[in-house]
Amino acid sequence: MALNRLDNKQLTAFIPGTIIDVKVKVGQQVKQGEILVILDAMKMHNRILSPINTTVKEVNVKTGDRVAKGFVMVVLD
Amino acid sequence: MPLKSKIEELQKRKEEVLQGGGEQAIAKQAAMGKLTARERVIALLDEDSFHEYDLFVEHEARDFGMDGKILHGDGVIIGTGTIYSAPVAIFAQDFTVAGGSLGLMHARKITKIMDYALRMRIPLIGINDSGGARIQEGVNSLAGYGEIFWRNTLSSGIIPQISVILGPCAGGAVYSPALTDYVFVVDKISKMFITGPEVIKSVLGEEISQDDLGGARVHAEITGNAHFYAESEIECFEQIKKLITFIPWNNSRKARRFEPKEPKPEYNIEKIVPNDPKQPYDVRDVIKALADDSDFFEIHEKWAANIVIGFGRLNGETVGFVANQPLVMAGVLDVDSSDKAARFIRYCDAFNIPLCTLVDLPGYLPGIDQEHAGVIRHGAKILYAYSEASVPKLTVILRKAYGGGYIAMSSRHLRADFVFAWPGAEIAVMGPEGAANIIFRKEIMEAKDPDKIRLQKVEEYKEKFANPYVAAARGYIDSVIEPKETRKLLLHGLEVSSTKIADRPTKKHGIPPF
Numbered sequence: 001m002a003l004n005r006l007d008n009k010q011l012t013a014f015i016p017g018t019i020i021d022v023k024v025k026v027g028q029q030v031k032q033g034e035i036l037v038i039l040d041a042m043k044m045h046n047r048i049l050s051p052i053n054t055t056v057k058e059v060n061v062k063t064g065d066r067v068a069k070g071f072v073m074v075v076l077d
Numbered sequence: 078m079p080l081k082s083k084i085e086e087l088q089k090r091k092e093e094v095l096q097g098g099g100e101q102a103i104a105k106q107a108a109m110g111k112l113t114a115r116e117r118v119i120a121l122l123d124e125d126s127f128h129e130y131d132l133f134v135e136h137e138a139r140d141f142g143m144d145g146k147i148l149h150g151d152g153v154i155i156g157t158g159t160i161y162s163a164p165v166a167i168f169a170q171d172f173t174v175a176g177g178s179l180g181l182m183h184a185r186k187i188t189k190i191m192d193y194a195l196r197m198r199i200p201l202i203g204i205n206d207s208g209g210a211r212i213q214e215g216v217n218s219l220a221g222y223g224e225i226f227w228r229n230t231l232s233s234g235i236i237p238q239i240s241v242i243l244g245p246c247a248g249g250a251v252y253s254p255a256l257t258d259y260v261f262v263v264d265k266i267s268k269m270f271i272t273g274p275e276v277i278k279s280v281l282g283e284e285i286s287q288d289d290l291g292g293a294r295v296h297a298e299i300t301g302n303a304h305f306y307a308e309s310e311i312e313c314f315e316q317i318k319k320l321i322t323f324i325p326w327n328n329s330r331k332a333r334r335f336e337p338k339e340p341k342p343e344y345n346i347e348k349i350v351p352n353d354p355k356q357p358y359d360v361r362d363v364i365k366a367l368a369d370d371s372d373f374f375e376i377h378e379k380w381a382a383n384i385v386i387g388f389g390r391l392n393g394e395t396v397g398f399v400a401n402q403p404l405v406m407a408g409v410l411d412v413d414s415s416d417k418a419a420r421f422i423r424y425c426d427a428f429n430i431p432l433c434t435l436v437d438l439p440g441y442l443p444g445i446d447q448e449h450a451g452v453i454r455h456g457a458k459i460l461y462a463y464s465e466a467s468v469p470k471l472t473v474i475l476r477k478a479y480g481g482g483y484i485a486m487s488s489r490h491l492r493a494d495f496v497f498a499w500p501g502a503e504i505a506v507m508g509p510e511g512a513a514n515i516i517f518r519k520e521i522m523e524a525k526d527p528d529k530i531r532l533q534k535v536e537e538y539k540e541k542f543a544n545p546y547v548a549a550a551r552g553y554i555d556s557v558i559e560p561k562e563t564r565k566l567l568l569h570g571l572e573v574s575s576t577k578i579a580d581r582p583t584k585k586h587g588i589p590p591f
Contacts (some may be wrong), residue, residue: 005299006289015442043439043477043508044407045355051250069444 009057009076011048012069017041019065024074028056036074037061048073094149095133097174106173111244111266112310114154114171115203115338121157121314122167129156131186138180141213148175148493151182152207155190157199160321163333166194169204170390172244176208183211184221198327200237202231205254206244222249229256234427236327239317242267242293242303242311255302258424259320259376262293262303263313269296269303294379301380319374322507323388323395324428331429332395338370346560350437352501354476357403360385363435363475364398367391367564373398376421381413386421391433392568397425400435401486403476409442410482412455419458419589426466431571434463434487437476439508455484463491465587467579471570473563474498474545474554481508489553494577495552495570497563498545504554505547509539 008048015044021038024030058075061067078086097103097113106113110285113118118127136143136151152174158167168187170177194201210218232238233256240254242263245268247570254260254269270291277283277290289295297306305320309314319484324333344366350358367370368389375387382405389398399418401408441447441456463470463485471494472487484502487493505561506512513534514521524530541547545557558566 006294017445029499040355042358042407042409043355044403044444046406047357 002025007052010072011076013030013039013041013071013072014046015041016069016071017046017067019061019063019067019073020045022059022061022063022067024056024059026056026059026060028052030054030056030076039067039073050076052076091132091497097149097171098175102173109266111172111206113173114177114204114206117241117243117310117314118154118156118158118167118169120311121202121317122160122165122427123162126158127156127167128158128520129154131155131189134182134186134536135213138211138217140215143213144497148180148570150174150177151186151340152177152483153178153179153183153186155186157193160318162459163319163321163326164197164199165202166190166197167202170207170244171487172206172208175211177206177244178208178211179218179221180211180214181217181221184206184218185507187221188224191232192570194236195228195232198329200235200239200321200324201257202241203253203257204241204243204248205250207250208245209248218250220439222253222375225253226235226256229253233258235521237428239320241317243313244268245287247271248293259305260296260339261307261313261317263295263307263310264293266310267293267303268294268589280495298379300379300538301417302327302378303380304376306379307487313489320388323390324430325375325396328427329569335369335390335393337390337393340368340564341371344371346563350475350560354501354503356510357407359404360400360402360408360435360437360475364400365387367433367567368396368398370588371391373377374516377417381411381417383408383411384414384418386418386509388430391431391564391571394571395430396433396571397430398433398435399487401438401482403437406442409437409440409443410459410485411437411447411451411455415455415457415459416454419462422459422462422466426468428461429468431469431471431574432463432487434470434472434493436472436474436478436483436486438479438482439477440480440482454590456481459485460491461587461589463487463493465589467577467581469574469577470494471559471567471574472496472568474502474504476501476503477508478502478504492579493575495566495568497556497558498548498554499560499563500545500557502545502554502557503553504545505542509535509543512542 008015018040020040023035032053034050039046055077057077061073134151153170155168201372238257239259251269261539268287277373296303344368349362364373373389383402385400385402489496517534521527521531548554
């Protein structure tokens with residue numbers, strides 16, 4: 001439900017930036033705290049981590065992509 | 078009547094009241110996975126230390142069938158006891174008695190123990206588990222809440238006030254916890270909201286469960302109303318007990334001093350912060366590399382995680398740590414992280430707890446949503462809180478300190494007592510990329526190969542300004558230090574500032590940007 005922001009399964013860019021690494025593929029199992037994507041923004045290589053143990057449902061970015069704020073980079077199951 | 082019979086009568090009366098809402102109601106409480114009010118108080122306090130007052134209080138309500146209805150203790154327990162030998166005053170609402178509903182005498186018991194706590198200058202703990210106002214008692218219930226809120230405000234900054242949400246806490250009842258210093262919640266048990274799911278459904282047509290609306294995780298992760306989250310009541314009580322060890326009994330004392338201990342060797346301060354300023358790390362490891370026994374008691378762990386706050390000890394003395402967290406959103410300041418840090422800084426200042434600030438941030442978070450959410454007004458709270466704080470203030474700039482973020486994070490200009498910077502610190506008005514683009518705009522635009530010149534100029538700026546020595550040349554920082562010297566200097570800084578006097582003009586009170 002959209003009202004509930006807990007355990008968000010859509011990982012969005014908190015700020016515009018450049019994808020410098022994509023660590024996961026669709027269907028891959030990931031653990032809580034595992035790095036999914038690295039987003040270069042705000043003078044930092046930000047690690048986008050999985051909030052839960054699950055599988056990757058969608059990967060919408062590739063290395064080198066510029067993403068806008070709020071862009072859904074990875075969707076988890 | 079002989080004395081023996083009088084004593085027997087007392088015992089009989091006590092037994093009767095100690096049953097609370099009776100077997101059935103207690104079984105219901107257990108079925109919800111909850112301890113009873115008395116079990117909670119006993120689990121939280123030192124063994125045999127609890128003394129209960131107002132056991133025989135009765136309500137006087139006559140309307141709506143209340144006449145003749147017996148509500149033991151009027152649904153709340155009050156008393157005093159100790160936690161690790163520190164005295165505390167406590168109240169615990171008893172959900173087994175009329176759903177812990179708040180009537181006139183129920184409120185009077187709470188305000189009585191609040192008055193006691195303030196008079197004795199000891200911490201107050203309130204365990205909330207109540208269906209809300211006792212409707213049958215009408216405006217007397219509202220008066221009761223108002224009297225509680227007034228006392229919460231009166232006591233604020235004099236005695237520590239701790240709220241524990243162990244059941245529903247809805248409507249007006251939520252404001253007492255919100256006025257206190259710390260709110261503790263427990264998964265599946267705590268529920269806090271102003272208007273519950275039923276009202277929301279009837280007015281707005283939106284459907285949501287109690288837990289999704291105002292459960293423990295919602296307040297610990299989204300709203301920030303809760304400071305501590307636990308999976309069970311027993312874990313929650315351990316957190317409260319630990320908190321009590323870090324804070325003083327009142328604002329005229331210092332927190333208890335512990336035996337100093339060196340940090341644990343697995344936290345090597347020279348290996349935590351990467352040399353490349355673009356690489357993130359967990360700033361809590363730096364705190365653990367500095368604090369006695371590497372013991373860091375984090376507050377608001379899951380909310381606004383781009384800033385880290387909590388207590389640790391340096392040389393046995395409680396210190397409030399405030400640190401940017403490069404691991405989350407690059408450690409930017411925004412609306413929530415500003416609110417989080419500012420309130421903590423004011424808490425430490427009120428209770429004589431020195432502040433240790435670790436700086437590594439790119440600045441404030443840019444964005445339309447942040448601007449429109451009032452990041453100016455919220456961000457100003459940090460400036461206000463640091464400027465106002467008169468406790469010893471020690472600052473260590475680990476890496477980045479740019480722009481408004483540099484000023485905000487306990488800079489010399491806001492009257493930090495000691496500002497240290499590591500050799501890799503970058504202290505400047507803005508990042509090299511942005512600065513070079515502005516300063517050398519013309520040169521870059523007119524160049525044959527603008528990208529090459531831009532990179533060259535960025536490097537030039539980096540070399541010239543992205544270091545600690547420009548600030549050191551003006552005395553804005555006191556020393557450029559090696560990471561391994563940090564703890565030694567912090568300990569010394571605390572030692573020489575223990576008799577600090579920060580003169581301030583007399584005023585009734587300031588007007589912080591609430």
